[in-house]
Amino acid sequence: MAGLRRGEAPWHEMNKLLIRLIVVLYKVDRRKVFLLGATITTLGLILQITLVPFPLFTWLHSPLVRVSSTSNSLTTSLQLSLGQVRYWPLYQTASPVPFNTSAQALNEVQASPALSNSSVETLKKVHSVEGNATVSKRKRRKGRRRRRRKREDAEDELEVETPPPPPTPPTPLQRHVWSLSPNEALVYAKRELQNAPVVTNDSDLHAPIFKNVSMFKRSYELMELILKVYIYPDGERPIFHEPQLSGIYASEGWFMKLMEANRQFVTRDPEKAHLFYLPYSARQLQQAVYVEGSHNLAPLSHFLRDYVNSLAAKYPFWNRTHGADHFLVACHDWGPYILKSHKELAKNTIKALCNADLSEGVFEAGKDISLPETTIKRPRSPHRNIGGGKRVSQRPILAFFAGNLHGRVRPVLLRHWHNKEQGMHIYGPLPQNVASKMTYIEHMKSSKFCICPMGYEVNSPRIVEAVYYECIPVIIADNFIPPFFDELDWSAFSIILPEKDIPRLKEILVGIPLRRYLNMLANLKMLQRHFLWNLRPMKYDLFHMILHSIWLSRLTQVQIPD
Ligand SMILES: *[C@@H]1O[C@H](CO)[C@@H](O)[C@H](O)[C@H]1NC(C)=O
Ligand SMILES: *[C@@H]1O[C@H](CO)[C@@H](O)[C@H](O)[C@H]1NC(C)=O
Ligand SMILES: *[C@@H]1O[C@H](CO)[C@@H](O)[C@H](O)[C@H]1NC(C)=O
Ligand SMILES: *[C@@H]1O[C@H](CO)[C@@H](O)[C@H](O)[C@H]1NC(C)=O
Ligand SMILES: *[C@@H]1O[C@H](CO)[C@@H](O)[C@H](O)[C@H]1NC(C)=O
Ligand SMILES: *[C@@H]1O[C@H](CO)[C@@H](O)[C@H](O)[C@H]1NC(C)=O
Secondary structure, eight states: OOHHHHHHHHHHHHHHHHHHHHHHHHHHHHHHHHHHHHHHHHHHHHHHHHTTTHHHHHOOOOOOOTTTTHHHHHHHHHHHHHHHHHHHHHHHTHHHHHHOOOHHHHHHHHHHHHHHHHHHHHHHHHHHHHHSSSSHHHHHHHHHHHHHHHHTTTTTGOOOOOOOOOOOOOOOOHHHHSSOOOOHHHHHHHHHTTTOOOOOOSSSSSSSGBBBBBHHHHHHHHHHOOOOEEOOOOOTTTSSSOOOOOOHHHHHHHHHHHHHHHHSSSEEGGGGGGGOOOOOOOHHHHHHHOOOOOOOOHHHHHHHHHHHHHHHHSSSSHHHHHTTTTTEESSSSTTTGGGTTTTHHHHSSSEEEEEEEEGGGSTTTTSSSOOOOOOOTTTTTTTTTTTOOOGGGGGGGGEEEOOOOSSHHHHHHHHHHHHHSTTEEEEESOOOOHTTTTTTHHHTHHHHEEEEEEEESSTTTTHHHHHHHHHHHHEETTEEEEOOTTBOOOOOOOOOOGGGGGGGGHHHHHTHHHHHHHHHHHHHHGGGGGOOOHHHTTTSSSHHHHHHHHHHHHHHHOOOOO
């Protein structure tokens, strides 16, 4: 009992103590809580007042010093809007540069190095601020969505972008050239080209593959300095402005894609342009307009005629030169035939054609451009499998060909060389039992020579395949002008044979001295970069080679006044 009572007493004591404690605590707490609540509310009010109208009045003045010593989150948001305050207006003045490429505007912006430097910084800062602020999550999500979308419609929606030209302060020469009218600039370029300084060895260019590396280097420099291209916005998709980036006609698509994304050479002001691009795809035209089995190209031809006539009626530029400063890039086999309904288009316009056939009366050597036919299987990785040709001692095959037997040359080739002699691996379509041991591409890398006979048309994607896979191309197609024939010395890295020499094929190939062969192979490897499509175009690559050829053709039209 005693124990119980003894036990009860402290129990009661404790209960009372607890209750008192709670009451006391409650009393204290209530006051404290009230105080705390009041403090928080006041702080919240202050915070809201300083944060909400913050950008508004900072854009007008900058009374930011007051708040600068508060919490971390506050300072970051402070820096953020400081960034906006300081850089946003500059960013706006910097942005017109890519869009107004007129000489004067360029001069004005680039003449002041301080401005161009700060505008570069601005761009960087604005980007990093955006990246680190709350925008980043949204951006990431958007990026993911874009990536998914990209994967979905994969090939043709490939996004390519060219970075803007680096804003270096202009030299006096640049200022001079930019002050000239387009015609004056062309005359200037022509004069300069005739007095090109002689380059014997250039660190960046492999002289042996060029006809005249001094001329090439100079005209390329002049292109970079001067050339502006106007792209007609007219024309509906898919025939216009919608490039196809895969397949054997990919060249026209890649050029269109990269040209339209280009900031260095494209001008939005046609008065400043030296060249006018007709942005259509011959392949898309065939798919959209040709009636299967009709054997009638007239509708395609009329379509282009009407397009050009509509441009000539709408703008003054076509009639000014009757189309001589206009150009097109078409890789589809029918490219030249569907120009025939419009006389000026067929005759005057600068044409970059895969089907560079002299005998058709459309392609004109020295004026038109032989466009390389590139087979692109995966537009996301256009450089797949390139390179890796075997050493000569490990190339057991002297000559290799596999393909369908259309056109006039291939049946003759097979009649003479199919299953005839050792080292001559000349097939129709690559037989399954052969392909299972060694793929087509492996064949090319293991052969000394790759035969590139014409098909229905003179051109063949094998020529560029041979360049990619490091096999000396043997071109057999009378009347064919090989790609970039005005600039490149094809004898330095290829064999060009007349069709009548097919019976002597082996004799001719065996007769090539090893020394010369090794030289050609080394040159071929140096040629590769000029035949590559890059997602971001690089100096001297295929995009620029094509554009340069067109520029060179434009220069040849120019008459130097006495
Ligand atoms: C581009 O610049 C030229 C010359 O400075 C000017 O006349 C023209 O209005 C400008 N165009 C645009 C769209 O700003
Ligand atoms: C602009 O940038 C160049 C190179 O980046 C530098 O040499 C030059 O001093 C800079 N000019 C100014 C005013 O910052
Ligand atoms: C943005 O974040 C990156 C890392 O995520 C950091 O390197 C960079 O300095 C930050 N930039 C700014 C302006 O805070
Ligand atoms: C290349 O062109 C330059 C400039 O026109 C000329 O001086 C030179 O003789 C040419 N070289 C050859 C090998 O034709
Ligand atoms: C090529 O130029 C470099 C310097 O630019 C020089 O050292 C070399 O001797 C030159 N080679 C030939 C073959 O002229
Ligand atoms: C260009 O010439 C064609 C035919 O001569 C004519 O129909 C068209 O109206 C001319 N365009 C302009 C802009 O004057």
